[in-house]
Amino acid sequence: xxxxxxxxxxxxxxxxxxxxxxxxxxxxxxxxxxxxxxxxxxxxxxxxxxxxxxxxxxxxxxxxxxxxxxxxxxxxxxxxxxxxxxxxxxxxxxxxxxxxxxxxxxxxxxxxxxxxxxxxxxxxxxxxxxxxxxxxxxxxxxxxxxxxxxxxxxxxxxxxxxxxxxxxxxxxxxxxxxxxxxxxxxxxxxxxxxxxxxxxxxxxxxxxxxxxxxxxxxxxxxxxxxxxxxxxxxxxxxxxxxxxxxxxxxxxxxxxxxxxxxxxxxxxxxxxxxxxxxxxxxxxxx
Amino acid sequence: xxxxxxxxxxxxxxxxxxxxxxxxxxxxxxxxxxxxxxxxxxxxxxxxxxxxxxxxxxxxxxxxxxxxxxxxxxxxxxxxxxxxxxxxxxxxxxxxxxxxxxxxxxxxxxxxxxxxxxxxxxxxxxxxxxxxxxxxxxxxxxxxxxxxxxxxxxxxxxxxxxxxxxxxxxxxxxxxxxxxxxxxxxxxxxxxxxxxxxxxxxxxxxxxxxxxxxxxxxxxxxxxxxxxxxxxxxxxxxxxxxxxxxxxxxxx
Numbered sequence: 001x002x003x004x005x006x007x008x009x010x011x012x013x014x015x016x017x018x019x020x021x022x023x024x025x026x027x028x029x030x031x032x033x034x035x036x037x038x039x040x041x042x043x044x045x046x047x048x049x050x051x052x053x054x055x056x057x058x059x060x061x062x063x064x065x066x067x068x069x070x071x072x073x074x075x076x077x078x079x080x081x082x083x084x085x086x087x088x089x090x091x092x093x094x095x096x097x098x099x100x101x102x103x104x105x106x107x108x109x110x111x112x113x114x115x116x117x118x119x120x121x122x123x124x125x126x127x128x129x130x131x132x133x134x135x136x137x138x139x140x141x142x143x144x145x146x147x148x149x150x151x152x153x154x155x156x157x158x159x160x161x162x163x164x165x166x167x168x169x170x171x172x173x174x175x176x177x178x179x180x181x182x183x184x185x186x187x188x189x190x191x192x193x194x195x196x197x198x199x200x201x202x203x204x205x206x207x208x209x210x211x212x213x214x215x216x217x218x219x220x221x222x223x224x225x226x227x228x229x230x231x232x233x234x235x236x237x238x239x240x241x242x243x244x245x246x247x248x249x250x251x252x253x254x255x256x257x258x259x260x261x262x263x264x265x266x267x268x269x270x271x272x273x274x275x276x277x278x279x280x281x282x283x284x285x286x
Numbered sequence: 287x288x289x290x291x292x293x294x295x296x297x298x299x300x301x302x303x304x305x306x307x308x309x310x311x312x313x314x315x316x317x318x319x320x321x322x323x324x325x326x327x328x329x330x331x332x333x334x335x336x337x338x339x340x341x342x343x344x345x346x347x348x349x350x351x352x353x354x355x356x357x358x359x360x361x362x363x364x365x366x367x368x369x370x371x372x373x374x375x376x377x378x379x380x381x382x383x384x385x386x387x388x389x390x391x392x393x394x395x396x397x398x399x400x401x402x403x404x405x406x407x408x409x410x411x412x413x414x415x416x417x418x419x420x421x422x423x424x425x426x427x428x429x430x431x432x433x434x435x436x437x438x439x440x441x442x443x444x445x446x447x448x449x450x451x452x453x454x455x456x457x458x459x460x461x462x463x464x465x466x467x468x469x470x471x472x473x474x475x476x477x478x479x480x481x482x483x484x485x486x487x488x489x490x491x492x493x494x495x496x497x498x499x500x501x502x503x504x505x506x507x508x509x510x511x512x513x514x515x516x517x518x519x520x521x522x523x524x525x526x527x528x529x530x531x532x533x534x535x536x537x538x
Contacts, residue, residue, distance in 0.1 A: 147378075150377075151376075154372060154374060154377075155370050155371070155372060155374035156374050156375075156376055156377070158331075158336060158370070158374065159368070159370060159374040159375075159376070161334075161336045161363070162334050162336065162363060162366060162367075162368040162446075163363070163387055163388045163391070163436075164360045164361070164363040164364045164388065164391075164392060165360075165387075165388075165391060166356070166360065
């Protein structure tokens with residue numbers, strides 16, 4: 001066997017050895033990814049399971065006496081009245097910018113008369129419920145998670161238990177009921193203010209015909225658009241309350257834990273609103 | 287009477303309670319001592335039923351509360367009062383609302399009547415004129431007193447104290463000890479306190495139990511504990527860093 005052939009064989013052997021090492025490394029890499037994915041999946045299912053259990057416990061406590069009227073009305077003020085200014089500002093400017101963009105866009109094909117319809121449909125079906133939900137998630141959801149989280153780390157929730165008071169009934173049920181009632185109420189206000197904002201830009205600032213604006217709005221707007229928007233906001237209200245209370249209720253790790261719970265509540269509530277919005281819309285607006 | 291039989295509790299792989307046996311007679315003042323992480327808080331949470339054991343029984347006046355449903359457990363808890371280490375006052379409520387919480391919720395008392403009782407209980411723990419303050423306006427010692435007033439407001443049969451003197455200056459700590467003794471004498475309650483403050487333990491205890499590595503290793507009167515031959519108990523009560531108890535993560 002010539003020297004060159006021997007060298008070639010040696011090279012080939014070495015390459016094969018490297019290939020084997022590479023294969024093992026690759027398998028290890030894939031294994032690590034699968035193991036990480038599995039761990040994340042397990043954490044996700046654990047969290048989902050705990051949220052479902054909390055929902056079941058909340059439902060059970062809603063129907064068991066006594067009713068928490070005082071706490072619920074306090075939470076309705078906290079979530080509803082205190083969120084009102086920011087909801088009003090958001091709704092009016094959303095309606096205004098929607099009208100402005102639609103007007104200038106539709107003008108290109110002489111369809112300015114449809115601005116009222118576009119504003120009304122967009123606000124009632126989509127923007128009213130979703131933007132109100134996101135605002136409440138950011139303001140009231142964060143507040144709920146921080147309050148319950150602080151109560152957890154300072155043993156106030158344990159104190160409730162020792163005073164023979166079910167913390168789910170005392171803390172979570174009022175927030176859940178308030179969320180489900182208040183969010184649609186805020187959405188109704190947002191719908192009205194959004195449409196008025198659109199009217200202001202279209203008619204007052206851009207000089208469109210007022211009667212035509214309203215006629216086109218009412219001609220194409222159906223009650224189902226409003227109802228379905230409110231059904232969505234009911235769901236968003238309940239979801240924000242449950243998620244935020246869940247994050248606060250299971251807080252661990254002192255002040256840092258409260259911070260994490262608050263951030264987690266806002267992020268998870270917002271994601272839930274945006275994702276569930278698509279599926280709810282697909283189901284409700286067939 | 288409170289009786290714990292072969293109590294086991296684990297959190298993940300951490301076996302915290304490893305067969306605790308302890309009996310507290312009616313009207314007795316029991317103090318459970320033990321180092322940080324020995325499972326004292328876990329033990330007291332089992333007595334009031336906020337934790338359920340993995341194995342074993344917790345008898346409260348002959349009823350095993352580990353086997354009770356949630357609504358039955360809440361009824362048992364009405365017979366308890368508990369003072370928390372950090373007082374755990376509800377910071378969204380005024381002082382009197384904290385004290386009257388159980389009265390208004392379970393006693394169905396009207397606000398005016400509940401406030402009267404709350405003011406009376408606050409007076410019992412040496413606080414006058416604080417009923418309309420918020421907890422954030424109180425000092426640490428005052429918070430503990432309000433916590434004690436809340437614990438006794440609904441006239442419980444059993445009182446639990448979680449580190450009652452921790453975080454207080456020596457004079458305030460002694461005042462709290464005196465209050466605990468006074469509560470026991472005036473209200474004839476069965477009490478269980480957990481602490482690592484030996485001065486407090488000797489003062490308020492009828493009997494002292496030492497919890498070590500998840501087990502009760504010695505029970506006796508304060509005098510018996512002071513004169514014990516058990517090296518572990520001796521090291522703990524004398525507060526020596528050298529002995530059979532090793533400090534976790536530290537080499538001596």
